[in-house]
Amino acid sequence: MATRIDRAQVAETALRLLNEVGLEGLTLRRIAKELGVQAPALYWHFKNKQELLDEMATEMFRRMAGSLRDVDTGTWQGFLAGSARVVRDSLLGYRDGARVFSGTRFTDTGYASPVEEMMQVIVEAGFTPKAAARAWFTVNTYTMGYVIEEQSVYPVPGGERDPAYELAERALRLEDYPLAVEAGEAFFNDLDAGFEEGLHAVVAGIEATLLPPSARGSAGSSPGVE
Incomplete structure (x- = not known):
């Protein structure tokens, strides 16, 4: 059964990985691997890295x-x-x-x-x-x-x-x-x-x-x- 993910999971995972790999090393492929899904699965939620950064910043402000x-x-x-x-x-x-x-x-x-x-x-x-x-x-x-x-x-x-x-x-x-x-x-x-x-x-x-x-x-x- 395929793993189901949502925007919040992706953003939270990205923020956690940020401390490990930094902004330059933070890729959709790396996040997908951490979540146990294929990279194309992330494109249902984010068209590109900038959209992901927008969601990460939004989560940072929430916190x-x-x-x-x-x-x-x-x-x-x-x-x-x-x-x-x-x-x-x-x-x-x-x-x-x-x-x-x-x-x-x-x-x-x-x-x-x-x-x-x-x-x-x-x-x-x-x-x-x-x-x-x-x-x-x-x-x-x-x-x-x-x-x-x-x-x-x-x-x-x-x-x-x-x-x-x-x-x-x-x-x-x-x-x-x-x-x-x-x-x-x-x-x-x-x-x-x-x-x-x-x-x-x-x-x-x-x-x-x-x-x-x-x-x-x-x-x-x-x-x-x-």
């Missing part, structure tokens, strides 16, 4: 949605920063997680409710809906871009640093370029601290450029990021 709803809404700055940390932590749980998640399209409307709630928090702080959307999009793209970079330094979740990013060796190669060496220390040394510093700058920039001046006095100040 992080509960944590996003638990973020403290005491200040809009803290809420944006806390949401960014949830996204980052989630993406870091998958090898190439940020590359899979970025640039994909959700395959259902399940994202709409948590996004509506997130937008509501920011709008109630005094942002216009358009500015609230821009604020969230800016924080989100900063987070995904940062995670893409840090996953090049530590490709496997919980794994070792890629030798290409060993800072002592890099400093020797660039000994005639002291500022480039200093930049590398800032980029690739303490990735947690680097994320927080950049996040603080992004949130402060959002306050300075997107929050109406009339709302700044009552909405809190940038230290709410902490």
Whole structure:
């Protein structure tokens, strides 16, 4: 009797295999083998790899949605920063997680409710809906871009640093370029601290450029990021 599979099984299997083989090694043939079916069986559900990535990203968001709803809404700055940390932590749980998640399209409307709630928090702080959307999009793209970079330094979740990013060796190669060496220390040394510093700058920039001046006095100040 043939094994019956559905979209959810394929996406879950793909996410599990992602940590083993990475995005480049994740093929429909490899997933089919793991499921014990022939590769053509997957084409009933996904026409190509991009459709599979869309479903994987949708499942990733489903898994992080509960944590996003638990973020403290005491200040809009803290809420944006806390949401960014949830996204980052989630993406870091998958090898190439940020590359899979970025640039994909959700395959259902399940994202709409948590996004509506997130937008509501920011709008109630005094942002216009358009500015609230821009604020969230800016924080989100900063987070995904940062995670893409840090996953090049530590490709496997919980794994070792890629030798290409060993800072002592890099400093020797660039000994005639002291500022480039200093930049590398800032980029690739303490990735947690680097994320927080950049996040603080992004949130402060959002306050300075997107929050109406009339709302700044009552909405809190940038230290709410902490």
